[in-house]
Amino acid sequence: MNMMDIVYYTLIFIGTFLIMEFMAWFTHKYVMHGFLWSLHKDHHFKDHKHWWERNDLFFTFYAAVSMFFFMTDYVPYGIAIGAGIAAYGATYFLVHDVFIHRRLNWFNRANNWYAKAVRKAHRKHHTYLRKDGGECFGMLLPPLRFFKSK
Numbered sequence: 001m002n003m004m005d006i007v008y009y010t011l012i013f014i015g016t017f018l019i020m021e022f023m024a025w026f027t028h029k030y031v032m033h034g035f036l037w038s039l040h041k042d043h044h045f046k047d048h049k050h051w052w053e054r055n056d057l058f059f060t061f062y063a064a065v066s067m068f069f070f071m072t073d074y075v076p077y078g079i080a081i082g083a084g085i086a087a088y089g090a091t092y093f094l095v096h097d098v099f100i101h102r103r104l105n106w107f108n109r110a111n112n113w114y115a116k117a118v119r120k121a122h123r124k125h126h127t128y129l130r131k132d133g134g135e136c137f138g139m140l141l142p143p144l145r146f147f148k149s150k
């Protein structure tokens with residue numbers, strides 16, 4: 001691998017990670033609160049006692065997309081794309097499922113300005129129990145108003 005390749009792989013990895021925040025927002029707003037609401041619904045309004053939610057299928061879907069990029073070579077720099085999706089998935093899981101929803105008992109005490117804003121914005125999203133009329137569909141880039149302490 002030459003120097004330019006390393007630069008390309010790195011940029012594509014970072015670019016994929018950033019695009020994934022957009023994809024997560026878009027999927028959440030238009031798919032999960034759209035025609036696949038039936039699968040996302042149990043994340044807003046839990047109607048069962050299982051640890052697993054139907055909503056986790058979306059995570060599984062992106063994991064499969066990531067594996068596709070790792071395991072095939074149809075797409076140039078596919079490894080960097082697959083790694084970017086996987087890194088975003090791991091971050092999303094740690095922030096959303098572990099830190100906000102406490103599905104595992106890790107870093108419960110994170111309370112810096114960024115952690116607070118992310119948590120407040122997503123709590124806002126969860127004040128809506130229905131398919132329509134929600135807000136804060138993204139995850140890692142909370143709207144600026146959530147950074148103001150009150």
Ligand SMILES: [Zn+2]
Pocket residue numbers: 028032033040044125
């Ligand atoms: Zn939602």
Ligand SMILES: [Zn+2]
Pocket residue numbers: 043096101122126
């Ligand atoms: Zn949530």
